[in-house]
Amino acid sequence: MIIWINGAFGAGKTTLAEELHRRMPEAVLYDPEYVGYILREWVPVPTGDFQDLPAWRELVVETALALRRHHAQTLIVPMTLVNEAYFEQIVQTLRARGEQVLQVFLDLDADVLRQRINDRILQPDNPEADRSAREFCLRNVDRCMAAAAGQPAETLMLRSDKLSPQELADEVCARILSDGRPGPA
Numbered sequence: 001m002i003i004w005i006n007g008a009f010g011a012g013k014t015t016l017a018e019e020l021h022r023r024m025p026e027a028v029l030y031d032p033e034y035v036g037y038i039l040r041e042w043v044p045v046p047t048g049d050f051q052d053l054p055a056w057r058e059l060v061v062e063t064a065l066a067l068r069r070h071h072a073q074t075l076i077v078p079m080t081l082v083n084e085a086y087f088e089q090i091v092q093t094l095r096a097r098g099e100q101v102l103q104v105f106l107d108l109d110a111d112v113l114r115q116r117i118n119d120r121i122l123q124p125d126n127p128e129a130d131r132s133a134r135e136f137c138l139r140n141v142d143r144c145m146a147a148a149a150g151q152p153a154e155t156l157m158l159r160s161d162k163l164s165p166q167e168l169a170d171e172v173c174a175r176i177l178s179d180g181r182p183g184p185a
Helices: 013-023 033-042 054-070 084-096 110-119 127-139 141-149 165-178
Strands: 002-007 075-078 101-107 156-159
Touching (some): 002 084, 013 075, 054 075, 054 084, 084 101, 101 141, 101 165, 110 127, 127 141
Parallel strands (some): 002 101
16 A cells, blocks of 8 residues: 655654654655656756656656555655645556555644744755755745645545654554554554
8 A cells, every 4th residue: 555645844744654664664665755856857847846747746656656566565655745636646546556545644733834844954964955945845835734625535634733753653553454454563
């Protein structure tokens, strides 16, 4: 199965993914952002957001399928993907190709999110890149917060400002078990 952890930049996706991976060490932790970084080396990104590249969305799917086929029964995917059309394209393609996808969305208060973004240091050795990344995240707060309301009914909605990473992981594992999917040992 594929556990897709969605939510705003700074919502706690990576922290939750790491906790799930600690519980499921046989799973592959797959971050589609790296697909975007590679594409940026080869092609221009006119909008500045590699998610707008059709090649990114196609490669995200194909990479996930290859990882599942060759390396792991479970993928843990922490990735902000709040463009509904892009998310549907990726998830529907994965499902059409036979994959089970558990959609998790981390929601939180916008003020808490802004504080988290302002407090974190993403690139300590490159203050300019760190500032730029922080500004990108802050510019997208409203869009990411609005995406929470548009999640499909089957999405596991979790409050990352109310639950610890361990409690969030407990909720994900409980959903996996209740759906009859193989869970962590």
